[in-house]
Amino acid sequence: MSRAIPILAGLFGAGLAANGIFMLASPEAWYFAVPGVTTTGPFNQHFLRDIGLIFVLIGSGFVYGAVRPGSRVLLWSMGAIWLSGHALFHFWEVAVGICGPEVLPRDFPAVTLPALIAVALSIWSLRHADR
DSSP: OTTHHHHHHHHHHHHHHHHHHHHHHOHHHHHHHSTTGGGGSSOOHHHHHHHHHHHHHHHHHHHHHHHOGGGHHHHHHHHHHHHHHHHHHHHHHHHTTSSOTTHHHHHIIIIIHHHHHHHHHHHHHHHTTTO
16 A cells, blocks of 8 residues: 555646646636636636646645655645645635635535645655655
């Protein structure tokens, strides 16, 4: 199982980076392709490309950590911090009434689940550091 985790982390990172590349290459297509995004506000190419850069960076960190064990704890934890903050921000929007609670199940696969995966990978990397 320990050998499978870095492979899964690499695939996870590749998916995050691919999402970011899509955001950078075609922000308008991304905006209309992802369910629920159009309800969060008007299309903003600059903002989407900013976030796309973050996804490429985080995804690259997971991929790099998958092949460089000495970098895992730092890179995967930093990615987990941003992804968790992003997910918590979505919960905060519901808590203060910006969005209704019906958005949480819709956002789960693309927002909350990646944060949970990143946290789990970070905990695993910390427990298996220096091995």
